Amino acid sequence: MSITIEDVAKAAGVSRQTVSRVINGKPGVKPAVREKIETAIAELGYVPNLAARRMGGARSFLIMAINDRERTIENWAAGHGNDWVDQMLYGGMLACEARGYHMLFELIDTETGKAVEQVRRVLTSLQPDGIILTQPHSENPELAALLRERGRPFARIALPDANSDALCVHFDDAGAARAAVDHLTGLGHRKIAFLAGDRSYEASLVRREGYGDAMKDAGLEPLIAEGGYSFDKAGAIARDWLENGGPTAVIAENDEMAFALLHVASKLGVEVPEQLSLISFEDTPGARFAVPPLTAIRQPTAAMIARACELLMDAAEGQPANGDHCLPFDLIVRETTGPAPR
Template structure:
């Protein structure tokens, strides 16, 4: 026998409308009454019917996050997994669960016209209350215009806010790159290579700018190679660079996958880490703690960014004013892949 909202109302000694107000987080319910209703919900194990909730108001109680289809499937197909997606789901699902919402996850083509058409279909069929745009979709002007035209709040991840009505959640990529350079330069390194991600991603371009500015401020020459966040491409670049007699003494990799590639190549070539080569990665996925040696990393707050974006979009769905730039802190986690520059 399924528990209904009427059962909750009877157990709490209130009207059905009052229970509905608590479920939908609307004001006008005294704290003691709200607590009594929430206790009845917990004891009875009542789960609100999503369809019924949608009939009772304009909200769908759905927040949708979209991610780069090609790169996500490529990683899954290769058996490498995708910690970015794991962290998205971890941060977003828990934030939504706290407020009775559900999080959807969709893979969308990076080609702009296709992305717009795919998202248009989702908006029509599911009518999510808010959309989380990750890179490169957060730079798709056509897609953002579609969402504005449809009146759907959206949050851009890893993007500065553009315009008064824009909502963005990110961390300071340029400052993080600067911190990585400062850490390595402080250890005496002068030849510091940046193993960059993909120039189609604004965050990658920002990291390159931060790295270059930090290197020049130290009187050092920036050296950048793009490997598109790929283990295989990073392995090719690392093999070329580490085979040289005048190889760099330090590498900053824009994600952990590329950093792992550098570790593998260094081991194959007999280059000792950190005695001969220091490595810093971005992301700080769980695997960095189990690499040999454990990776020094920039811990980017992926789960926290997605969670914060969900909170803001839920606020918007409930009629609150949201917007602007929300910058979350990063950390430099020093482990065993960085050490003094070889003499």
């Protein structure tokens, strides 16, 4: 029912292998023949069937991103939107499309046993040419082992792992923490706290370190509190700080905690940014709707996924990619940072 390679071959008066060569941009076809084939393709509107290509032994032209099932669904169900997924699709779909690939997107359970089983299934049912592991799957060594064993190229969206040379794409967490500190010291702040997330996240550790180093370099005393990425925990910490002459500036590891700070400050009549400056490390769409709008580090999510796709497509085409790729972040200054109060 559809036009096949055979139809093109017939129309161009050649064999189907020759058509295949042209489709795949392979050398060794006389220019005149190539042109005849290209004309036939255009006239017939021929488009190769990907399933058949795959069966023939070629690539699947599929890049699969693996996301955390629970967290993703939770966000969707709450109607919160999901900035991560949006930016991932933005970066990934366009990168794939540009080279004739398609991006697939799977929800995988966090629990290792289930995760391995589920990834195994999609690996064989869909046969993706490359896999992108996002948090927290990107830090799961068993998943990496499975992929390596299957010989499937994969990219971790995560900080480099000393025990592994797997391809990884990330951004400069430490540098971003330092940039946040520098922005604040530039405004005259000296009591700058870091409202941290969870120690089980590698990135959180690195950010703390970047923060600590920057503070030390500025001759300031670091102050780190554990907010666990939670609104309530962060709120309690904020209340303690604001009621007891704590920091004049806070760097929060995610928007949720930044919102808590804003909330408590408003309740306590502490003005932002006049009396308290605030930087978030996340910048979801809500950051812009906050009152006042949050100054924030913007992670290059779309760019990281796009890069991962590029590297995986390169690998699928025979140029194995590896190493770690660090992408630049942005510090977006909005309205929650201002000169330190005297």
